[in-house]
Amino acid sequence: MFQAVTKTLSVASTTYVCRGILLGIRHYCKKTPTKLRVSQALSGADLGANVKVQGWVRSVRPQKANVFLHVNDGSSLQPLQVVADLSSPLVFLSLRLLTFGSAVEVTGSLKKSPHKKQPVELEADQITVIGECNPVDFPFKIKERHGLEYIRQFPHLRCRTNAFSSLLRIRSEATTAVHSYFRENDFVQIHTPIITSNDCEGAGELFQVEPSGPEIVEDEYFFSVPAFLTVSGQLHLEVISGAFSRVYTFGPTFRAENSQSRRHLAEFYMVEAEISFTESIEDLTKVMEDMFKSATEHVLAHCVEDVDLFHKHIFSFCFHKDTVDAMMKSSFPVITYTEAVDILNRSSEKFTFPTDWGCDLKTEHEKYLVKHCGNAPVFVTDYPYDLKPFYARDNQDHPERTAAAVDLLVPGVGELCGGSLREERLDLLSARLEEYLDLRRFGSVPHGGFGLGFERYLQCILGVDNIKDVIPFPRFSHSCLL
DSSP: OOOEEEEEEEETTEEEEEEEEGGGTEEEEEEOOEEEOHHHHHTTTTTTOEEEEEEEEEEEEEOSSEEEEEEEOSSOSSOEEEEEETTSHHHHTTGGGOOTTOEEEEEEEEEEOSSTTOSEEEEEEEEEEEEOOOTTTSSSOTTOOOOHHHHTTOTTTGGGSHHHHHHHHHHHHHHHHHHHHHHHTTOEEOOOOSEESOOTTOSOOOOEEOOOSTTOOTTOOSSSSOEEEOSOSHHHHHHHTTTOSEEEEEEEEEOOOOOOSTTOOSEEEEEEEEEESOOOHHHHHHHHHHHHHHHHHHHHHHOHHHHHHIIIIIOOSSOOHHHHHHHHHSOOOEEEHHHHHHHHHHSOOOOSSOOOTTSOOOHHHHHHHHHHTTSSOEEEEEEEGGGSOTTBOBOOOSSSOEEEEEEEEETTTEEEEEEEEEOOOHHHHHTTOSTTOHHHHTTOOOEEEEEEEHHHHHHHHHTOSOGGGSSSSOOOTTOOOO
């Protein structure tokens, strides 16, 4: 009677799976393949090894004796070329199901490629189709270059495209870079709440949060007061800045703006920081500029191919890598709001919105100022006091009363960062607002902070015109939700 067994042996730190039949009729051993990401395989570190790669088919090219596949798993822009012998039954049986978009598992030997276009290739022993894909129904076609507007129609599938997979890798690295900058500069990360009772921006564009369910009592608040999705973590950071001199938060914020424009989202990510013991707007602009350059330098170093894809094939601005490089090498100029208005009024440009002193700067004004300053980021400081929120510090300059506030304007986008010194003087603040005063009564110090729109930052460094193309799942007025 034959008894089949399976046992695992470890020989010199190498694992083998051995199947045999007792009584010594037959024995064979097969080395367990090393599982690799596509990016790991392309590095060539495991040349000659028996490996396993899982991913999605980007192209299929059958020939007389072989079939060539490009497989990608999202870990790199470049796919891994797979070469399979059609005479192998384990390959031939899968051929019919190998289509653009199908999910596969490939086992074989990683070899140096004879072609210059790719450093390595995988000689397949076995190809298993994990998930089939009908190329007729699949909205992305193998030989077509789809624009951002087209792929935006398929938020559940657009991560399969080169453009959006590159964007997601860049976004991930940029997130890492932001956190790294703050950690290296001794900021403490604070998780500010998403559900709050305050309207930090004072614009009233809030999403109200209400519970639902059979046991909910109508006209009774779940919390003691009405609750909303946060528009900013700033006020909570100000609370913590009473005990920590450098704090920041990085998370989702929400604005109920009834807009479907290229500039607005209902849900987006904000980087916000608060610095205690500062009475200088230059302290804020230094952090803004240093963070921008640090994050961008990291992205350019770690996402070379992905950034090049945007700069060469996708960007919408008159904008390219040389412009980004120039931003990294020069200091950002600083002008006052009064100087900015003077520049606008002396220009020959015809603006839609007025440029009188005291008017808020619109996107058209911001973009002109950036262009005027050499298509480089520019800080605008000392805005009219009445244009800024109640907590902005009064410069106490007369007759043109201004606030110690600053915006960072960048190419193609306009306003990227907005911040101010905070009014720490209790007597001046009490004239504006009775609430908010306890933060100033007990150990108040001069402090300031700012917020940076993360999606706008990505638009700036990549040259993307529509903000909906730099976030995985855009939320905006009348949009469908996944």
